[in-house]
Amino acid sequence: MGRRLLLEHDNVAGIETFDVYRKNGGYRSVEKALKSMSPELVLEEVQKSGLRGRGGAGFPTGMKWSFLAKPEGVPRYLLCNADESEPGTFKDRYLMEKIPHLLIEGMIVSSFALGANQSYIYIRGEYMWILDILEKAIAEAYDKGFLGKNILGSGFDHDLSVAPGGGAYICGEETALIESLEGKRGNPRMKPPFPAVKGLYGCPTVVNNVESIAAVVPIINDGGEEYAKIGLGKSTGTKLISACGNLVRPGVYEIEMGITVEEFIYGDDYCRGIANGKKLKACVPGGSSVPILPHYLVTKTAAGEDRLMTYESLADGGFASGSMLGSGGFIVFDEDQCIVRNTWNFARFYAHESCGQCSPCREGTGWMEKVLHRLEHGQGNLRDIDLLAEINKKIEGNTICPLGDAAAWPVAAAIRHFRDEFEWHVNEREESQKRNYGLIREPQSIA
Amino acid sequence: MSSSHTDLSKRHSEKPVFSAEKMAEVQVLFAQYPEGKSKSAIIRVLHMAEEEFGGWLSIETMDYVAEVFNIQPIEVYEVATFYTMFNLEPTGKYVFEVCRTGPCMLLGSDSIIDYIGTKLDIKVGETSADGMFTLKTSECLGACGYAPMLQCGKKYHEHLTKERVDEIITAYRAGQTPN
Structure with a gap:
């Protein structure tokens, strides 16, 4: 087991309370930052840490912070994106449920760095019981003087509150989140202007994922350079991975970036292999919108090297033979699973969640769902497989926000790697309704 | 808008009104946002209204929420119909x-x-x-x-x-x- 920076105390009894959290070293980063550092120094440490956005895109957090506009007399906002909705992802939920004060601590330090006197945690509405946990913890933090006016005598004022969503995947997109927090429908905004210039209420705003904000705490406690020593290359630090699907031991794991995928799936410290003694068929390593990998590309890259749990290694081979680390929603499929059925299931998800603002996404996701539905149910024809690719091309890059791409990529990847299985659903219609296709063979040349 | 809103049997017979206690909760929510930005609390208040008024949002409930926010009813309908958690039809217990x-x-x-x-x-x-x-x-x-x-x-x-x-x-x- 590697180092645990975020979940070190997740099993300490009472860690959700201020007192126990504090006894276990909690709120040290607030003391350190507010008493001995300037906002610029905090930013510098985050930049040195190499921390990349943990929500999915992997954009360097320090750089995102450095883009924040600071016009005189205009308030700035930090928003925490706790709208965790990407299928396969349940890591932020675990962190907030278990250690709510870690997120609050990170919000205070990050807000200090950004000069934000007000911040909000936007949490998906279905996590309403976690909202209660957070509000209880926030009340404790106010009571102990870590929130409110003149925190620890530093002169820094900060207010923090929580706002629930109402059930909309799209609100995880930062401009949709902002719209929603303004009390509107979650339709993403055109960019530019970026939120760093014009965000919440038209003011400069930073939106960060729960895990990114929590990671600021160990970065300030130990220093950015220490944090950057963990991991490999541009994938620094630790990452929460939520593992699910056909695994012996699914759950949330904090890993040091750079362990092998092999160790993560089969290692005793992690998922302990495929459930019920079955074989691995495929893996979606970063949430439903990243490309699916067939079994022979999961633990090895196309070049035959070990695949690692890093942004770079999981993307090795591009879309031809790689995928993405994404949100860390790690979905594993055993040999009995049907790729066509799963592709249809994900397509249905995106069709359901498209906000409807852009025609290519609104119409395209619906068409993909319909075409995949008929392929899965033995009513498709070979032309449909190419039709999916065509619809894909019409969505990709033609929408305001990335939901269109997120819907298109998994379908494209499934067809790329599992075309045989799609064709089998057409050529062996009746058979395909009775049994699953099983494992695919490794092609002779995959490079 | 769903058909239930033209079906008179599925309407609230009395006007829904928050208790004084609930109204105080709403005021606390309003205070979390800057002056003039209280509409930010609308999703949360719709969740509260759903819980208070029978587990779903009737047109009367939405109109009442519009009054609470001092906004046009259409602004409430827009939000209520976008987010899938809100029930626009009566449900079981x-x-x-x-x-x-x-x-x-x-x-x-x-x-x-x-x-x-x-x-x-x-x-x-x-x-x-x-x-x-x-x-x-x-x-x-x-x-x-x-x-x-x-x-x-x-x-x-x-x-x-x-x-x-x-x-x-x-x-x-x-x-x-x-x-």
């Missing part, structure tokens, strides 16, 4: 929302949905004859590692099996909240 997305499907959510439907003799979207349960499906609820699962109110019921579903239904029928 307990609403089961079973997650049907990929990771849950891999672990048998389809058979759980069928089982609940058969047991309660309803289809997805319907309410049991005794008015106790409504069966719905939902997209990913963030419980993928503990699949299959369903949400009922604020509660997540995870690691579902048919036996577990039986226990849950029995407990709710007896007026208890299952563990």
Whole structure:
């Protein structure tokens, strides 16, 4: 087991309370930052840490912070994106449920760095019981003087509150989140202007994922350079991975970036292999919108090297033979699973969640769902497989926000790697309704 | 807007009004936002209104929320119809929302949905004859590692099996909240 920076105390009894959290070293980063550092120094440490956005895109957090506009007399906002909705992802939920004060601590330090006197945690509405946990913890933090006016005598004022969503995947997109927090429908905004210039209420705003904000705490406690020593290359630090699907031991794991995928799936410290003694068929390593990998590309890259749990290694081979680390929603499929059925299931998800603002996404996701539905149910024809690719091309890059791409990529990847299985659903219609296709063979040349 | 809003039998006979206690809660929410930006609290207040006024948002409820915010009713309808958590039709006392997305499907959510439907003799979207349960499906609820699962109110019921579903239904029928 590697180092645990975020979940070190997740099993300490009472860690959700201020007192126990504090006894276990909690709120040290607030003391350190507010008493001995300037906002610029905090930013510098985050930049040195190499921390990349943990929500999915992997954009360097320090750089995102450095883009924040600071016009005189205009308030700035930090928003925490706790709208965790990407299928396969349940890591932020675990962190907030278990250690709510870690997120609050990170919000205070990050807000200090950004000069934000007000911040909000936007949490998906279905996590309403976690909202209660957070509000209880926030009340404790106010009571102990870590929130409110003149925190620890530093002169820094900060207010923090929580706002629930109402059930909309799209609100995880930062401009949709902002719209929603303004009390509107979650339709993403055109960019530019970026939120760093014009965000919440038209003011400069930073939106960060729960895990990114929590990671600021160990970065300030130990220093950015220490944090950057963990991991490999541009994938620094630790990452929460939520593992699910056909695994012996699914759950949330904090890993040091750079362990092998092999160790993560089969290692005793992690998922302990495929459930019920079955074989691995495929893996979606970063949430439903990243490309699916067939079994022979999961633990090895196309070049035959070990695949690692890093942004770079999981993307090795591009879309031809790689995928993405994404949100860390790690979905594993055993040999009995049907790729066509799963592709249809994900397509249905995106069709359901498209906000409807852009025609290519609104119409395209619906068409993909319909075409995949008929392929899965033995009513498709070979032309449909190419039709999916065509619809894909019409969505990709033609929408305001990335939901269109997120819907298109998994379908494209499934067809790329599992075309045989799609064709089998057409050529062996009746058979395909009775049994699953099983494992695919490794092609002779995959490079 | 759903058809229920033109069906007079499905309307509130009395105007919904928050109690003084609830209104005080609303004021606390308003104070969390800058001057003039209280509309930011609308999703939260709609959740409150749903809970207070029968588990769904009738047109009267939405019109009342518009009054509370001092905004046009259309601004409330816009929001209420966008977010899938809001019920725009009356529901049973307990609403089961079973997650049907990929990771849950891999672990048998389809058979759980069928089982609940058969047991309660309803289809997805319907309410049991005794008015106790409504069966719905939902997209990913963030419980993928503990699949299959369903949400009922604020509660997540995870690691579902048919036996577990039986226990849950029995407990709710007896007026208890299952563990």
